Amino acid sequence: MCGFTGWIDWTDDLTKQSATLEKMTGTLANRGPDASGTWISPHCALGHRRLSVIDPINGAQPMVRTTEDDTYVLVYNGELYNAPELKRELEGRGRRFTTTCDTEVLLVAYMEWGPSCVEKFNGIFAFALWDSKEQQLFLARDRLGVKPLFFAKQLGRFIFGSEPKALLAHPAVKPEIGPEGLAEIFIVGPARTPGHGVYRDLSELLPGQCAIANRSGVSIAAYWKLESRPHTEDAAATARKVGELLSDTVERQLVSDVPLCTLLSGGLDSSALTALAVSYYKQTGQGNVHTFSVDYVDNDKHFKSHAFQPNADAPWIERMTSYLQTEHHPIAFDTPELVEALRDAMLARDLPGMADVDASLLLFCKEIKKEATVAISGEAADEIFGGYPWFHREDALNANTFPWSLAAGMRADLLSQDVAAWIKPLEYLGDRYSDAIAEVPRLNGEDAAASRMRQMSYLNIARFMPTLLDRKDRMSMAVGLEVRVPYCDHRLVEYVFNIPWQIKMTGDREKGILRQSLEGVLPHDVLYRKKSPYPKTHNPNYLSAVRSRLLDILSDGNSPLLPLINVKKIREIAESETASSNLPWFGQLMSGPQLFAYLLQVDMWLREYRVSIR
Secondary structure (H helix, E strand, O other): OEEEEEEEEOOOOHHHOHHHHHHHHHOOOOOOEOEEEEEEOOOEEEEEEEOOOOOOOOOOOOEEEEOOOOEEEEEEEEEEOOHHHHHHHHHHOOOOOOOOOHHHHHHHHHHHHHHHHHHHOOEEEEEEEEEOOOOEEEEEEOOOOOOOOEEEEEOOEEEEEOOHHHHHOOOOOOOEEOHHHHHHHHHHOOOOOOOEOOOOOOEEOOOOEEEEEEOOEEEEEEOOOOOOOOOOOOHHHHHHHHHHHHHHHHHHHOOOOOOEEEEOOOOHHHHHHHHHHHHHHHHHOOOOOEEEEEEEOOHHHHOOOEOOEOOOOHHHHHHHHHHHOOEEEEEEEOHHHHHHHHHHHHHHHOOOOOOHHHHHHHHHHHHHHOOOOEEEOOOOHHHHHOOOHHHHOHHHHHOOOOHHHOOHHHHHOOEOHHHHHHHOHHHHHHHHHHHHHHHOOOOOOOOHHHHHHHHHHHHHHHHHHHHHHHHHHHHHHOOOOEEEOHHHOHHHHHHHHOOOHHHHOHHHOOOHHHHHHOEOOEOHHHHOOOOOOOOOOOOHHHHHHHHHHHHHHHOOOOOOOHHHEOHHHHHHHHHOOOOOOOOOOOHHHOOHHHHHHHHHHHHHHHHHOOOEEO
């Protein structure tokens, strides 16, 4: 995994802009701590930071290949899991290779097939490839958007990078936001609308899209989209197919030339991946799998069960590590660490994010990095298989909005009157919901109930899942850790999306078809454990710490946050005795402490990035 950036400019000689390129590239040092490289020509400048995973010696970037009449230059972030098959196919067509890394496979694939090469890739990737003869830049992003890619289009200029910070290091890109950006921060967030870069004039290449930038401008096209197709297999055959796909993608993603581990919560999703990894390691004689788990000091004393977190993880982690005989590394954080990490988590995203959940993940990844360079994680199973409570609640299914936005009216009430009148938050949210519903691929002959569940699945895959993938990429890459997400294999997603809801709910259980596919892989009690999300701290000291800091900000007349919010209402919430860790001020996704921590992050962001609002 890596980070890259650069730009093309038809009005300037970029060979004189090496200092700017170095500055932009340097912002991504955490994504690629192992090596740095730049390439510059009159109209194209490319910068790269490398995290070495496959063929550390020979995979340097930017990677350059020349032919008799052309020069190709590639900067790339990701992994191709079908690189061996592609390499054999390309060798059969007369192509030759000098490395064992997938970077060269991607580059040669483009040389052989041009832009259509992306249709052959199985992996997680974002890349930019300069073709000197054609004088054009080709960019692409993986089908599910696991790897990020941002860009800014300007007159005669196209700037791009793995993270907003790289673009903001270019003098032509300013940290400005308008009403759309504020709406993304205060009403849509943390589930930022895919494609919206929040900063004014900053956009994001969508999952499954590619782009060509040349003298004629920038053209963007989708090379992949979810499609609705009839599903003809019964539950037993479906479960077998799910199991086969999951086993295949896990085995592909276990390939690494550096230490690899799995993230283990004791839940269904991570336990399944760990069990499959242990089985594969035994078959291939690779020794024990290393596993990592996260918890918080005194969480066992303060945990209270609720719909979104029905039970604690610790006993289940012990159950799985004992069952699988893994080399386990439990990690726990205390309140002061979590509070201090809010700033670093904001810097990693270049935006306020998921508050304490981001901060703890960043700290978790930092500890994992001490022992491993690659981790396998269970992200996306709930979105794909229908595991969240809102898949099963009538109020969420019948609401004319995103299921994670049921408390949007409460969120809107926390804005200042001027800001609310300017950005029209509920109207903006309604438009984004309408956009998403209009994208859902229909299936002829489907009844209303089945159609609604298809809509819900699509919303979760195309709108909520990117939030978690964005979080996982940014927090892990901030410390140079590569995280792979097997449930995001596009073949698995395509197949499961079209499984009828009654089959997905096999056994009358959420994710029932996944559970059936894993019979014999996991112990029965783990296989049928109730869903529990990424753990949060329940320590009342955390509430006290973030509330105290927020109250200080509310009393600071110089805070850039104050003109944006309803100070009186937020102060009342912060000072109330009911601002406890399980009070859903923002609906299911943001409790009292999370609200306070999020506002702290917004204040930090406005100050440190010197954000201009206009």
